[in-house]
Amino acid sequence: xxxxxxxxxxxxxxxxxxxxxxxxxxxxxxxxxxxxxxxxxxxxxxxxxxxxxxxxxxxxxxxxxxxxxxxxxxxxxxxxxxxxxxxxxxxxxxxxxxxxxxxxxx
Amino acid sequence: xxxxxxxxxxxxxxxxxxxxxxxxxxxxxxxxxxxxxxxxxxxxxxxxxxxxxxxxxxxxxxxxxxxxxxxxxxxxxxxxxxxxxxxxxxxxxxxxxxxxxxxxxxxxxxxxxxxxxxxxxxxxxxxxxxxxxxxxxxxxxxxxxxxxxxxxxxxxxxxxxxxxxxxxxxxxxxxxxxxxxxxxxxxxxxxxxxxxxxxxxxxxxxxxxxxxxxxxxxxxxxxxxxxxxxxxxxxxxxxxxxxxxxxxxxxxxxxxxxxxxxxxxxxxxxxxxxxxxxxxxxxxxxxxxxxxxxxxxxxxxxxxxxxxxxxxxxxxxxxxxxxxxxxxxxxxxxxxxxxxxx
Numbered sequence: 001x002x003x004x005x006x007x008x009x010x011x012x013x014x015x016x017x018x019x020x021x022x023x024x025x026x027x028x029x030x031x032x033x034x035x036x037x038x039x040x041x042x043x044x045x046x047x048x049x050x051x052x053x054x055x056x057x058x059x060x061x062x063x064x065x066x067x068x069x070x071x072x073x074x075x076x077x078x079x080x081x082x083x084x085x086x087x088x089x090x091x092x093x094x095x096x097x098x099x100x101x102x103x104x105x106x
Numbered sequence: 107x108x109x110x111x112x113x114x115x116x117x118x119x120x121x122x123x124x125x126x127x128x129x130x131x132x133x134x135x136x137x138x139x140x141x142x143x144x145x146x147x148x149x150x151x152x153x154x155x156x157x158x159x160x161x162x163x164x165x166x167x168x169x170x171x172x173x174x175x176x177x178x179x180x181x182x183x184x185x186x187x188x189x190x191x192x193x194x195x196x197x198x199x200x201x202x203x204x205x206x207x208x209x210x211x212x213x214x215x216x217x218x219x220x221x222x223x224x225x226x227x228x229x230x231x232x233x234x235x236x237x238x239x240x241x242x243x244x245x246x247x248x249x250x251x252x253x254x255x256x257x258x259x260x261x262x263x264x265x266x267x268x269x270x271x272x273x274x275x276x277x278x279x280x281x282x283x284x285x286x287x288x289x290x291x292x293x294x295x296x297x298x299x300x301x302x303x304x305x306x307x308x309x310x311x312x313x314x315x316x317x318x319x320x321x322x323x324x325x326x327x328x329x330x331x332x333x334x335x336x337x338x339x340x341x342x343x344x345x346x347x348x349x350x351x352x353x354x355x356x357x358x359x360x361x362x363x364x365x366x367x368x369x370x371x372x373x374x375x376x377x378x379x380x381x382x383x384x385x386x387x388x389x390x391x392x393x394x395x396x397x398x399x400x401x402x403x404x405x406x407x408x409x410x411x412x413x414x415x416x417x418x419x420x421x422x423x424x425x426x427x428x429x430x431x432x433x434x435x436x437x438x439x440x441x442x443x444x445x446x447x448x
């Protein structure tokens with residue numbers, strides 16, 4: 001199991017154990033982490049699972065692909081560390097990953 | 107008042123379930139007309155995930171969402187359904203003769219004996235962009251679509267976005283606007299490359315402005331916008347703006363369905379599981395928009411709901427006719443309706 005930490009906009013931390021192969025979005029929904037809406041259910045079609053990847057983790061997590069970058073155009077306050085959490089797959093190297101949730105989704 | 111289109115069954119929503127309902131209703135000789143807010147059939151399958159695979163359509167180990175829509179259109183072609191696209195159904199009322207009158211946001215009028223709501227997650231509407239305070243300017247200065255080009259003549263127009271709509275309107279409004287500024291988060295555009303090249307050419311000729319960044323603030327008076335601030339990699343830019351055209355994609359909203367006097371259960375329409383009829387006799391709800399104990403929002407469940415709804419609709423439209431249950435495999439009368447050669 002891989003440990004993920006979500007920091008809500010009000011600063012509350014949510015630590016969850018995630019299965020490899022699942023997405024960071026799915027684990028947020030399963031654990032009722034507030035602020036991740038995932039309106040489209042993970043099809044990379046809505047930009048409502050937007051997160052900021054902690055600076056220390058951006059290199060490991062990697063860059064968004066073109067389709068995700070297109071979708072990020074619809075997100076609120078996009079930063080260089082922005083990702084759509086439905087497009088981040090949990091794997092061993094991400095053990096300890098920290099992501100923050102923006103003030104609002106789209 | 108415009109002409110009235112009459113049909114047996116008026117279907118609100120041309121997603122996969124609305125389309126398949128045409129097939130089931132067609133087998134029982136009911137003519138259908140579908141209305142959808144999108145510009146083409148397919149609903150979420152066409153708008154949200156056309157290229158994504160679906161793995162739980164019986165008989166198809168995998169099928170692309172747009173491919174499913176195309177096959178459904180082929181399947182219902184023998185029944186020649188009517189389509190009205192780019193319209194939101196705004197009004198639904200019962201007439202004295204028991205039929206229903208359905209009206210759209212462009213004042214078209216339809217009359218049908220049965221109405222089927224197959225509206226999925228609701229109607230797709232332009233997403234309000236995440237710009238603080240934008241609500242205050244929506245009446246006077248913000249447009250989410252171009253209905254009349256004249257509305258932009260002589261204005262300082264700011265188009266926000268990087269897709270086809272944003273590029274199309276940047277190019278089309280350039281000749282009529284006082285100035286067009288295109289604002290996009292990054293230098294790459296997802297719009298058709300040809301239009302992106304045309305836009306770059308206009309910028310190089312100083313005929314338009316291109317600003318890279320995100321709109322962070324609006325300024326104006328009495329609801330009328332006069333400028334906005336773009337936060338970019340090199341700091342803030344002030345841009346004159348009296349017409350703002352943001353293209354931030356579509357979102358689904360229940361919309362006018364909530365105003366038709368039907369019982370609702372958390373933005374869904376409760377139905378029975380025999381007929382899938384709403385609290386109003388003659389109005390049915392199938393697919394993602396309905397609710398009943400055990401409801402699953404699956405395309406295959408919607409197909410089943412369409413088949414059962416059809417039996418009840420037939421009793422309303424032809425109350426004295428005896429309904430004979432037949433299989434498409436063997437029934438010669440069904441073959442005739444489907445255009446299958448003997």
